Amino acid sequence: MASTGYHRRLIACTMLIAAALFAQVNAIHIYLEWNVTLDSTIKPVSQDQPVIAINGLFPGPLINTTTNDFVHVNVFNNMDEPLLFTWNGIQQRLNSWQDGVSGTNCPIQPGTNWTYVFQTKDQIGSFFYFPSINFHKAAGGFGPIRVINRDVIAVPFPKPEAEFDLLIGDWFYDSYKSTRATMCTHLGAYYTIPDITLMNGKGPLGNPMSKAYESFNVTQGKTYRLRISNVGNALSFNFRIQNHQMVLVETEGSYTDQITLDSLDVHVGQSYSVLVTANQNDADYYMVASPKLINASDFTSLVGIGVLHYSNSISQVSGPLPVGPNPFDLHFSVNQAKSIRWNLTAGAARPNPQGTFNVSNVTLSQTFILQSSIADLYDQIPRYVVNNVTYSTPETxxxxxxxxxxxxxxxxLDDFPVQSVNADASCGVSVVTGIHKGWIEIVLKNNLNEMDSWHLDGFGFYVVGFGIGDWTAKSRDTYNLFDPVVRSTVQVYPGGWSAVYAFLDNPGMWNLRSQLLKHWYLGQELYVRVHDPDPNPAKERPPPENLLLCGIFSDSPPPAPPPPPPPAPALALAPPSSWN
Structure with missing residues (x-):
């Protein structure tokens, strides 16, 4: 019996190595050149403001890839400020050098260029990119990413007639520099509300500030895939289409159980795929994104409105907008979130089903309990804090x-309380240890009176629980450990908590942050250092040849890195959860 088990493991290992070599040989290299500018002519609304455009486009161009492709993005910074891009949900396997956040990359200086190189390793799904520093996201610079299946991996639904990327988000009328300055005041930190909601960079239908509105052309009887992302700064929204239902099929790289919905809550930083069948009469129909936790009748411009246009339409959109759920009904939203579950029978990036490895029997190595709030620090500037510590970005x-x-x-390292709240608010460079190849439980507690959402670079995490009120150890009894969906951004309800599990098999320095731009800009983040001392080349990649230097390395090259320890005597296979 022992011999049989050994041979099974040997066969499994051989198949994994063969699959990895096959994927490497069949991967292609995609070369993109981006000219990033501040463009004052685009004007998504009737307001003079600069917009961050990529090759003259707002939103930016689609990155269309297949599992395991290598993407080269040569970014020319023609702006007047340093610039970075991050790839929201792309896991950067063994390569946090390309993550594009302040903790991993020196910024691209004005008038210079730098080339990102990253691989969509073992991923499929819907994602987006955006500029990550200097409050730039409030000015645009975002765009869609699609990672499609390799031909040998079945998609768990029939091929749609076409696919549409739908980037929806709140928008400010003022320039991002003006809004950024306001954020460092009491007014901005506590009360700032965006002005309008855009769909693919276009304002709402019928709004006097809109120069155009978004419209998708469909053919009666055909089914379409909408890849919906919340690229906004502050607000969750509920999305719906007049007289049409949606079938949820995917979120941030995971196929979901296919559930039929009248509307879908999408929180800041999240992405979903839904199927929509054009099964109505020959007319046009409203697409609506209304804000959560805001009375839309008081802020009508924050209701995004577009059109689903039938090719044989004989009438324009008419009648009242489709009514969504009560925006203040947290129980509706929580119950919908709990209904979004992993499809355990579908393959994704590899032929084995997503649910080959479930989290009902894992042994946790760490628990982080992170509480979000706002505090006035010694300089009287309000800052967002995690466990009463606000992140201070170092120059290096x-x-x-x-x-x-x-x-x-x-x-x-580890000069940050991961399970307790400091008595006094303070600034710090928050870096904590993540145990390599250990399972971590992260409990996110929201002590604010607004919706929050959290993202972990480098990983997909299992969303095991939501709750309103305090989290206690007893709350684990409510976790879904059978089929929790795997994604990279999770919402945290006002006065509530969300719990996720992650398997830390990806060495690197990884950003854990609020996706709300104001929260992130004002300090609601930390970094998780996942270190593997094994120098095996299959481990974390070395710095790229085009590495940018800054901070303490600005005037001189860095020293040689510390020598690695001797190689490990044996190769340990990662659990199947990391194969998808």
């Missing part, structure tokens, strides 16, 4: 410091 990226000088002088 953490990843550079970690690799070359073991973080010395830039950050102090």
């Amino acid at each position: 990226p953490l990843k550079l410091a970690d690799y070359y000088v073991n973080g010395t002088g830039v950050y102090q």
